[in-house]
Amino acid sequence: MEFQQKQLANGLVLIGERNPAAKAAAVGFFVRTGSRDETAEINGVSHFLEHMLFKGTDRLSALEVNEAFDRRGAQFNAFTSEENTVFYAAVLPEYLLGITALWSELMRPALRDDDFDMEKNVIKEEIAMYEDTPTFDVIDRCRTLHFDAHPCGNSVLGTKESIDGLSAQQMRQYFSQRYAPNNIVVACAGSFDWDRFCQTVESGCGSWQVQTVERTLTHFDGTKKTERLGKPNLKREHICLVHTGVSAQDPKRFAASLLGMIVGDDYGSRFYWELVDKALAEAASMHFGPMDGTGMFYSYLRCSSDSAGAVMETVGAIFQDLARDGVGEDELNKAKNKVLSALVIKNELSMGRLVDLGFNWMYLGQYRPVEEDVQAVKAVTVDDVNALIRELALGSFTQFTLGPA
Amino acid sequence: MAQQTDKHILDNGMILLGEPMAGVESVAFDFMLPAGVAVLPDGVCGAANVASDWIFRGAGSRESRALGDALDGLGLHRADSVGSAHLSIGASLESSNLAEALALYSDVILNPHLTDEQFTPARQLAVEGVVALADEPRQMVMLELRKRFYPSPLGRSTVGQIEELERLTAERTRQIIKTSFNIPQTIFTVAGKYDFEAVCKQIGEAFGGCDGAVPDGVEIGARAGQYTHIPNDGAQVHIGMMTETARFPDDDYYNARVATSVLSGGMSARLFTEVREKRGLCYAIGARYHSLKDAAGIMCYAGTAPDKAQETLDVIVAEFKRLAEGMSNEELDRAKVGLESSLIMQSESSGSRAGAIGSDYYMLGRVRSLDEIKERIEATTVESIVDFLKRNPFEDFTVVTIGPQEVRFE
Numbered sequence: 101m102e103f104q105q106k107q108l109a110n111g112l113v114l115i116g117e118r119n120p121a122a123k124a125a126a127v128g129f130f131v132r133t134g135s136r137d138e139t140a141e142i143n144g145v146s147h148f149l150e151h152m153l154f155k156g157t158d159r160l161s162a163l164e165v166n167e168a169f170d171r172r173g174a175q176f177n178a179f180t181s182e183e184n185t186v187f188y189a190a191v192l193p194e195y196l197l198g199i200t201a202l203w204s205e206l207m208r209p210a211l212r213d214d215d216f217d218m219e220k221n222v223i224k225e226e227i228a229m230y231e232d233t234p235t236f237d238v239i240d241r242c243r244t245l246h247f248d249a250h251p252c253g254n255s256v257l258g259t260k261e262s263i264d265g266l267s268a269q270q271m272r273q274y275f276s277q278r279y280a281p282n283n284i285v286v287a288c289a290g291s292f293d294w295d296r297f298c299q300t301v302e303s304g305c306g307s308w309q310v311q312t313v314e315r316t317l318t319h320f321d322g323t324k325k326t327e328r329l330g331k332p333n334l335k336r337e338h339i340c341l342v343h344t345g346v347s348a349q350d351p352k353r354f355a356a357s358l359l360g361m362i363v364g365d366d367y368g369s370r371f372y373w374e375l376v377d378k379a380l381a382e383a384a385s386m387h388f389g390p391m392d393g394t395g396m397f398y399s400y401l402r403c404s405s406d407s408a409g410a411v412m413e414t415v416g417a418i419f420q421d422l423a424r425d426g427v428g429e430d431e432l433n434k435a436k437n438k439v440l441s442a443l444v445i446k447n448e449l450s451m452g453r454l455v456d457l458g459f460n461w462m463y464l465g466q467y468r469p470v471e472e473d474v475q476a477v478k479a480v481t482v483d484d485v486n487a488l489i490r491e492l493a494l495g496s497f498t499q500f501t502l503g504p505a
Numbered sequence: 506m507a508q509q510t511d512k513h514i515l516d517n518g519m520i521l522l523g524e525p526m527a528g529v530e531s532v533a534f535d536f537m538l539p540a541g542v543a544v545l546p547d548g549v550c551g552a553a554n555v556a557s558d559w560i561f562r563g564a565g566s567r568e569s570r571a572l573g574d575a576l577d578g579l580g581l582h583r584a585d586s587v588g589s590a591h592l593s594i595g596a597s598l599e600s601s602n603l604a605e606a607l608a609l610y611s612d613v614i615l616n617p618h619l620t621d622e623q624f625t626p627a628r629q630l631a632v633e634g635v636v637a638l639a640d641e642p643r644q645m646v647m648l649e650l651r652k653r654f655y656p657s658p659l660g661r662s663t664v665g666q667i668e669e670l671e672r673l674t675a676e677r678t679r680q681i682i683k684t685s686f687n688i689p690q691t692i693f694t695v696a697g698k699y700d701f702e703a704v705c706k707q708i709g710e711a712f713g714g715c716d717g718a719v720p721d722g723v724e725i726g727a728r729a730g731q732y733t734h735i736p737n738d739g740a741q742v743h744i745g746m747m748t749e750t751a752r753f754p755d756d757d758y759y760n761a762r763v764a765t766s767v768l769s770g771g772m773s774a775r776l777f778t779e780v781r782e783k784r785g786l787c788y789a790i791g792a793r794y795h796s797l798k799d800a801a802g803i804m805c806y807a808g809t810a811p812d813k814a815q816e817t818l819d820v821i822v823a824e825f826k827r828l829a830e831g832m833s834n835e836e837l838d839r840a841k842v843g844l845e846s847s848l849i850m851q852s853e854s855s856g857s858r859a860g861a862i863g864s865d866y867y868m869l870g871r872v873r874s875l876d877e878i879k880e881r882i883e884a885t886t887v888e889s890i891v892d893f894l895k896r897n898p899f900e901d902f903t904v905v906t907i908g909p910q911e912v913r914f915e
Binding site for chain 1: 527528529530531562569570573574576577578579580581582583597598599625626627629630633634636637639640641642643737738739740741743770771772773774777778781782785786787788789808809810835838839842843844845846847849850852853854855856
């Protein structure tokens with residue numbers, strides 16, 4: 101593996117990790133913008149804008165854009181979170197430069213009114229689709245409840261009302277503020293030629309103007325509220341818990357991801373043995389979600405209405421046990437093995453590698469070879485995890501439930 | 506490294522296949538047991554799901570908890586699935602732990618404890634899985650669609666049926682496991698970093714002495730087909746539609762695959778363009794090829810607001826029918842390059858290769874090389890696809906909708 105980096109005069113950062121043995125190459129434009137950078141009035145604009153980048157430029161229509169991707173056999177898409185918007189494509193190495201040039205061009209979209217109006221329908225269908233997906237919907241609602249007025253509680257999709265109220269002009273304004281070169285990282289992983297990659301990005305993006313872009317980072321401890329919403333068409337209780345966690349920059353993030361694995365991995369975790377193995381809950385998991393300057397753990401539990409009381413009692417007892425006795429050496433080693441093998445398997449794919457490469461730069465401003473993360477996971481001790489448990493106070497959390505009306 | 510397929514057949518008939526991959530540290534393996542939903546007896550739909558949970562609740566010298574801890578200690582990621590023909594039990598992990606993992610899996614498959622005490626939660630979880638599906642209409646519509654599209658019993662629900670699960674006893678499930686975990690009919694696959702000789706020796710020692718009867722063929726009944734609506738007071742109407750096409754082992758397979766790709770390969774493909782880009786009817790719209798050994802179809806999903814459901818379905822059906830009128834060479838080229846690229850990119854993953862070589866062998870009796878697949882895709886032409894569609898027109902559609910409103914469909 102060979103890492104290289106470059107910064108253009110306008111602040112745009114280019115990074116690349118070359119793996120000449122790879123069968124593919126993946127390129128991504130990582131924009132540091134998401135729903136936490138929105139006001140209530142324009143909630144949903146980051147995600148809507150992500151859709152609009154596929155609608156073309158002054159030179160290209162939407163259909164021409166889609167054809168240009170498909171001609172190169174690209175596996176391409178984009179995603180928006182609370183704090184990032186990422187555009188990516190994985191291709192065979194011979195198509196990498198063409199696809200990089202295409203993305204560079206699309207990052208300066210036309211944002212036409214008629215495309216905006218048509219795409220509004222699609223966005224509202226996406227909102228409706230997730231309404232019919234309680235596993236997703238409950239986590240979204242719980243995050244909003246947890247973060248209250250803190251910007252990390254903003255919904256990524258927005259609501260039907262906020263999308264209806266949004267104008268193309270507001271979107272253009274938001275775009276011009278957030279898609280500045282100094283707020284974007286272009287990353288590439290897999291089999292590619294670094295110099296030619298840089299030339300391609302530079303010729304597409306070199307003329308973009310630098311701007312002042314800000315994000316206020318405040319940590320928020322969470323509301324610790326409990327709410328439930330009944331829906332007549334649901335058969336099961338979908339319970340989400342959100343705990344305060346550590347940030348993506350915090351050195352304790354490795355201990356945090358191991359703690360998530362110990363408490364809530366799909367198999368072999370404390371949730372698994374106490375809830376799923378005994379068939380008290382049909383699904384039970386906990387994940388660590390590091391964010392910019394803050395972080396959270398989110399748990400998801402699915403069970404019958406009759407079992408919900410017993411499930412929450414058991415969850416409470418699991419947290420109490422952890423607070424009292426901490427985790428054991430054996431338990432930690434098993435979690436390490438699982439985290440490490442997942443890391444290896446994920447990074448064998450060009451696309452998987454791209455995501456870690458890009459986010460490490462976005463959050464830490466540094467390159468971390470996979471080996472460095474492997475060492476950091478191995479170095480976590482029982483004391484580290486137990487100190488984190490004490491710090492986090494697992495017994496207090498925000499809870500949202502979707503269930504039968 | 507040139508692509509290579511390792512193959513060894515044990516004396517009892519069990520097939521061992523491998524695909525070594527350069528530059529990876531991971532390995533994935535899969536036991537394809539002939540215990541899929543369609544090959545099990547009538548009246549026990551869901552037994553394979555119960556079995557796949559129950560066998561992990563204690564095996565060999567280990568009680569349930571000790572077995573779970575041992576598997577966890579290897580850092581392996583379990584990947585079990587129930588299909589029409591097979592129950593697949595597998596995992597991916599770092600290659601240095603492969604021998605230990607295979608030893609544990611040999612116990613799970615050959616010496617599970619299957620205690621009455623552990624049967625109750627295993628069955629309960631399977632029942633709960635079926636109930637919970639009702640809360641996910643997007644998944645449920647595709648299961649209901651398969652049920653009605655594939656001739657009975659091929660389309661049986663892969664999650665099970667509540668009434669049949671509730672009637673299932675521990676004794677009956679033990680019998681089913683004994684008969685259907687038929688080792689001579691099992692395909693074992695491994696891909697990534699491994700030593701094939703060592704793997705063969707280990708699997709041979711564990712499984713070489715097992716016997717099993719040659720199973721009777723499955724008697725295939727009629728297709729239910731037609732239109733079914735399942736009321737659900739949700740936000741969208743979820744539409745599933747499926748129509749027959751060439752099977753995986755058929756000569757026309759590549760024509761069918763490329764035709765599906767013209768319809769729904771990428772964002773410039775016809776369904777995405779006509780349904781989403783031009784009309785804004787849906788967020789999720791797509792079709793994919795799906796084949797069992799004995800029947801195949803193109804399955805399409807769309808989710809849309811109740812007042813747009815009719816138009817969505819009408820546009821989809823019209824696009825399927827319009828395909829036989831032909832396509833441009835550019836459209837065809839995009840479909841081909843999309844298929845070829847995704848094929849090569851999937852081959853970066855050991856898990857996906859372990860699955861692919863097993864499915865090839867089951868369907869064709871051999872493993873296709875990536876070069877062969879590429880050549881066959883390349884060989885399709887506008888003429889070959891149009892000719893295929895004229896001989897096999899899309900005219901019979903099975904449709905299922907779940908949501909607050911029905912559509913009209915004849």
